[in-house]
Amino acid sequence: MSETTPPRQDYRLPTDVTPTHYDLKIWTDLESLKFDGSVEIHLKVNKETSKVVLNSLFLDLDQVSLHSDALNAQQEPSSKEFDSVQQRVVFTFAYALPADSTARLTISFKAAITGHMMGYYKSTGGADGKTIYALTQFQPTAARRAFPCWDEPAVKATFAITMVSRKKTVNLSNMPADTEGPYKPALVDQGSWIGQKFASLSDASEWKTTRFQTTPPMSTYIVAYANGPFEFVEGSYTSPLSGKVRPLRFYVTADCIPHAQFALSTMEKVMPVYERMFDLEYPLPKLDLLAASDFDLGGMENWGLIVGRTQYLLHDPESNDIQNEQSVASMVGHEVAHMWFGDITTMDWWDNLYLNEGFATLMGDKVILEKIWPEWKPDSEFLVTSYFSARSLDAKLSSHPIEVECPDPGKILQIFDALSYAKAGSVLRMLSSYVGEERFLKGVSLYLKKHQYKNTVTKDLWEGIQSATGFDIPKVMDTWVKKMGYPVITVTEEDGGIHVRQDRFLESGPAGPEDNETLWTVPLDIVTGAADDKPIINKILLEEREKFIPLDTSKPFKVNADTTGFYVVKYGAERLATLGQQATSPASPFSLSDRIGLVWDAFALAKAGYTPLSSALALVSSFNNESEYFVWDTIATNLSTIASTWYEHPRVLDLLNPFRMDLFVPLVKRLGYESSPTDPPNDKQLRTKAVEQAADAGDTVVLNELKSRFAHFLETGDDSRIPTDLARITYRIAVQEGAKREWERVKELAVQPKTPAQGMAAMLALGATQDLTLAEATFQFMLGEARDQDAMFVARGLQNNPKTRKFLARRTKEEFDRLEQKYSGTFTLSRWIERSFQLLASEEDYEETAAFFKDRDTSQYDLAFKQSLDNIRARAAWIKRSTDELVQWLEQWPKN
The missing domain is CATH 2.60.40.1910 (Immunoglobulin-like)
Known part of the structure; x- marks a missing residue:
């Protein structure tokens, strides 16, 4: 298709013709799991052309026609060519479209509603797990799987969406419904597939039509629609800028209604704060959440219709699980921040993804939480959830700059990582601290207002902040964004x-x-x-x-x-x-954040060979009177990393575990196992962390306590002795210390949990078995019975278990062709690579992993593959460099 290659990068669509508006009609049949559609795209002709090039993938296209307003004529294409690599269709017409004219392109299309978690796909939920609904996931390049379009963020247009569905289902989209009523064929082109569908119906009265209001100009990746038997909880907020009362709803399947209120309440809290912060009112008439049982990401910022996993949006109001509460609040805060960063103002291309994700990470995980839940100490939490994970990844030679070239859909999928999210959020936090948060947010407001409904690049943001602060922002920030490392x-x-x-x-x-x-x-x-x-x-x-x-x-x-x-x-x-x-x-x-940084830096330097590991361990010894959870969490994470790295060295573990017990068992004795609603968040989190660390280190008292609590549940079915915030470690120890009976009971919880949080705890625990026969059963469950979105939770359990880590790597290699085919085109494929290989720790592991992929096309997961290899090599080098020193220090520790 060289004749259609634009003068700019060939991975971008030509700009000869661009859309200004889409009239999109979708017919959803959840019984046959198919959808039919038609789209009329209003075009602006920028340059004379006889070709129209747009994105389409896995769609059956038919009845294509082009009406030129200048020629006052309609024509069908003389040829239709598909490019599966570029994911495009090229229509060639006999009569060229004149420059500076307008036209309308009409296309009928249809496809299956699959479970691929990209495009317009199916999910199953409900109390019985059999309730079927359909929803969209378009970011970054999957709108083209649902309707033919210019699927690039810079090509904004307005959308008028009409959905046809069965009467007893609910239709949702970005905008509120304008009208809804019985299906009438006059609403669609009689010659389209939708028209044909109507003609074949035995009873048209079963169907309805929902017309939604027209959107503002927006990118295709945040277009959204869904159809299913949804119910909702409803609230609202009053705009502090205009006084308007705006409705907020959280749509779920009926079984999830009891767990929906916290996310809705969080949305009610954050919306007015964001409006004041940015001095810019949310522009749409409504905002909805939708919880999906099958979802490839954690959450997605579709404008006006945010979608997220049930595990990340639902919270049991009877639970004392502070970790789940904070996770839901962060998810909602992150996705709502996108209503401004990404939706009102959108990056020009995916190389500036961080303009969306870095901001949403900083705002959702830190800034908004500080204004609403300061008792959670969000700045310190940001360090342990975002800042250090970004530093760990960016310390590799296989890292990439925050701004990175994205020449194809496979590369775009791979940059949704800790650099685009967490490093970007961290360097923006650094900038905010440098110029002052108030002036930083003022600059952000200027940036948003200047570029409403438009697309931006980095310099646009720097100009806004520079205007508000007077600082030379590019001078301070360009190396952090354009260069890898730190x-x-x-x-x-x-x-x-x-x-x-x-x-x-x-x-x-x-x-x-x-x-x-x-x-x-x-x-x-x-x-x-x-x-x-x-x-x-x-x-x-x-x-x-x-x-x-x-x-x-x-x-x-x-x-x-x-x-x-x-x-x-x-x-x-x-x-x-x-x-x-x-x-x-x-x-x-x-400060608290100072102490966290001291501990983490000491271990990072030791791991990389800049300083002795003994100096980091000695530093930790001086923190035994520390009271803050986030410092203990930092200590725990780094001691667990040592145990994980030396997992094949029994002598080291035999010496390390008493040291871990000496630090954490006293905390268990002080805090106990039961939390109270009146406990401060710090004590709730510290209790959970201390029990986990003491159990991982093998303390017999803690192990027996957890085993006793699970045994009571196993015998009676009563789980009241398992606090929700200790479910993960209790289930894990039950599987680790138990046999087939315990494993099977935890699997039942994974398949049919009372709450999403319980299901996640069970899935993480299944891989803890010490029996390789049960490990194989876990692997088979992961490949078959488990939801595709949940496979990574199960894999994480096998990865974190020293007994099954190499088993997981071996089985992944044996099944890799199947896995690659199953997860191609999703975010999950790269995660499989990370889960299966990155915690191996010997040169032999490195060589075997590199050899396995040597002759494979790794383009879909190249970043994750190279980063995993770097991780293996770094762990192997640390073992070689520090084993003798580590053993010597741990042998001397009891005497000191």
Whole structure:
């Protein structure tokens, strides 16, 4: 199709003709699992052409006609060519369309409603698991699977959607329904497939038509519609800017209604806060949520119709599970933020995905939660949920810049990762701290207002924030967005101050000259203790490789105040020990986020070989009186990483586990196993973490307690002795320590749970078995009976289990052709690679994994594959470098 290749990148559609409006009609038949449709696309002709090129994939197209207003004539295409690689159809017409004219392209189409979780697909839910409904998932490039369209974010148009469905079902779309009534054939073209469908009906009275209001200009990937037997809970909010009362609804299947209120209430809380924050009213007449039992992502920001997994949107009001409550609030906050970032203002192309996802991560996981639930300490939670996961990925040579070329749909799918979300959110958090949050948000507001209903690139955002702050934003931010990686700041104490130097940080060890060319503009916020013990933050910009900073080093100081900068700080061993003592003293000038950063940096440096592992372990020893959950969570995560890395080294584990028990068992004794509604969030979360760590370390008292509670449930069916926030660890220990009976009972919970949270806990636990026969049964369950969206939860259980980790890698390789075919074109394929291989830890594992994929086309999952290989190699190198030191320190620890 070289003749249709545009002068710009060939992976972008030609701009000779662009749409301005779609009249889209969809007939949904949930009994036959098919849909029929017709679309009339209003076109603007920018350049004379006889070809119309647009996206279409897996659609049966028919009855194509083009009406030119300038020619006042209608014509059918003389040829129709499909390009399955570019996912396009090219219509050639005998008479060219004149430049600067308008036209209308009409196409009939049909396809099956499959369970592929992309395009217009089916989901099954309900109390019996047999309730069928259909919904869309178009991001990033799957609208073309549902109707022929210009499926690129920059090609915005308005949409008037009409749905035909059975009377007893509910139709949903981006906009409110304008009219709904009995189906009448006059509403559609009699020659279309919909018309033919009507003619073949034995009883047309079973069907209805729902016409929705026309949308504002929008991208195809946020178009949405759904059809099924939905019910809803309803609320509203009053716009603080206009005083309008806007309805909010949460649609679910009937069985989910009791668990729907918390997400709806969260939406009611966040909407007015976002409007005030951005000084920009939500522009649509309504906003709905829809919970789906089968969904490839966590949530999706369809404008006016947000969709998310049941596991991430439902919350049991009788539960004390603070983790699930926070997860739902973050999901709702994230997706609602997209109503502005992504929907009102949309990135021009997928290389600027972070303009959507980085902002929604920062807003949904931190900023909005701080304004509504400050007791959750969202800034510290952001560190452990987003910031450190992004740093871990970005420390690899196989990382990629936040802005990254996306030449095809396969590459676009792969960049929905911790860099586009969490790193982008983290560097925006750094920028907000540098310029001040109030001015940062003012700049964001200017950006949104200037580019309403338009598309943007990075410079547009920088211009908005620069206007509000007066700072040279591109100078500060361009390297963080356009270059991969981040620096390690080495701090050396000298007379009268400190000497700082920046070099690229790599998990494989200090960077050589070829990997150390980038110089970042680094906000070096230095917190120091004053005479009155109130912290002072000194803001310094490091633009060069090295710099001397005058400082009184006799007083407490720490580089990277509140851990807002996206970098690692390396101190000398003596200073690190001093910082540990100062951080845990009652008069410490260091914040909770400071303490979290100290611990994480120490382990990151040790893992990469910059510092001894013993220095990180010694630092942890000084935190035994710590009371904050997020510090303990950081300690737990890093000690678990050590155990996971040395999983094939029994001597190390035999020494490490008593150390873990010494830290966490006292917390279990203090906090117990039962939480109360009046407990602060910190104690609820810390109780769960302490029990998990003590059990993982093999403490017999904790293991026996959890086994006893599950045994009571097994014998009586009464699960009241298993607190909801301890369900994950209780089920896991039951499977790990039990036999087939325990495994089968947990599988029953995975298949038919009382709540989505219980189902997720059970799926994660199935892989904990020590019996490889049951491991095979788990693998078969994952491939067959489990929902496609849930396979990764089950795989995570097998991955985290030292006994089954290599089993999972082997079985994945044996079944890979089947898995690749099943998950092709979805986000799940890359996740399979990560789950199956990234926690292996030997050079032999590396060589075997690399050899397996050597002659395969890895283009659909290349990033995940390379990152997994890097992870294996880094873990193997850590074992080789630090085993002797680790054993020696752990042997000496009881004496010390």
